[in-house]
Amino acid sequence: MLRRRVIPCLDVANGRVVKGTRFVDLTDEGDPPELAARYADEGADELVFLDISAAPEGRGTLLEIVERTARRAFVPLTVGGGVRSVVEMRDVLRAGADKVSLNTAAVAEPTLISRCASRFGRQAVVVAIDARRSGVEGAAPAWEVVVKGGREGTGLDVIGWAERAVDLGAGELLVTSMDRDGTRSGYDTELLRAITSRVGVPVIASGGAAGPSDFVAAVVDGGADAVLAASIFHRRIHSIADVKAAMAAAGLPVRGAPVAA
């Protein structure tokens, strides 16, 4: 049976893993390949690198880091952040990434998704969607797609964009609740369910994880195939094994889970 995946996310800026609430209060957390190898050893099912380098000069460094990581960690690697063209995607894949996630550039130019999918196969194209609640209190819930790390609204409806991205060739969706991101108040399972009930591709939940029960809820209530988190792993608040044990105890199929007592 297909396992539900637990995925640590590494925010990388100028060649280093940083922690902090996405764009503020960044502190140096170490060498990306080192941390990636540690997580792979600890049972990470995949790894996601998100390049948050503010300056374009960070990009060359990123490719070198992707290659060093691919040579250290024998689990799949998704790389995202600032990929704007088929050529840039090719370079990231050549460096050793298995998948590339597209976000702002895909919103600006949706055909980027179909061009990348027809060149590399849809399984290599992850579309990352940053969502913010936009509905009025009391009305049916709605979410707006936001870009540029949450700083800019687009007016796009998240569900409509998710369906369109899949039609264009997205093989997977990485859905981040910007309302929950960094708040440690749990994943937005309503958002996840609204998407997973409408698309047939795997959905990765992101934004808001505080503890193992949140991962369980993202899968059970939200229908997510995979669950991503950053700070709770970096800060060693919870281990990947803790999370998997909770998922296994809830009856979810996970890889390498310790047998529940």
Place this chain on the structure above:
Amino acid sequence: MRDDRRDPPADDRPLVAVVDYGAGNLVSIDQALTAVGARVQLVRDGADVPKAELLVVPGVGAAAPAMERLERGRLVEPIVDWIRSGRPYLGICLGLQLLFEGSDEDGAETLGILPGRTVKLRNAPTLPHIGWNQVERRRDHALFAGITDAADFYFVHSYAGVPTGDDGEAAILAETEHGDRFVSAVARENVLGVQFHPERSGGNGLRLLANLVRWSVALSAGATMGALPIGAGGTRGGD
């Protein structure tokens, strides 16, 4: 990558030729094979296939563009010749699908080494099938020595080959469930194929690749397959 290397001095590591036709993650294959003690040479042109212990065709994506790129690199004939001459071959993901006669994905005609076609996974709850899933063996093979049955490997695909006829049935080595069951590994004499990605499957994947290299060396040296050590390399379970 080691494609520029010329005659490394006194290197007695087994040589694995990996076909590079612009599909798939070569960094991870190179690294994983290196980690299990092999030496990798990338092959981009059919004229440059080295005398290797093993030929690996990796790849993800659709069959038609892959066949086009193989043809452009004049690689189709050398690959078929290699297989027909009885030398060890491993197809990974698309490299397995290409062994069949054709693909429903885009109607491409493929290598036709194994009877059957590549078809879309049926009744799958999600597509693509992405993630770790169990590889359930139908029979023993040196490839899985020391790996527990139903161990987890990493998949990323929407299509899989369906072997047909007695010959095809006999080639099935393992199956996996995602919706309906599909064939996740085949073995027929010198031809092996896996639908999952051993190079991305952690400890289980490295164990399988180590078995593969050992099997290839033995086969190249003329050992009969039945004589290969089946449980060599310990019995540690899935990682």
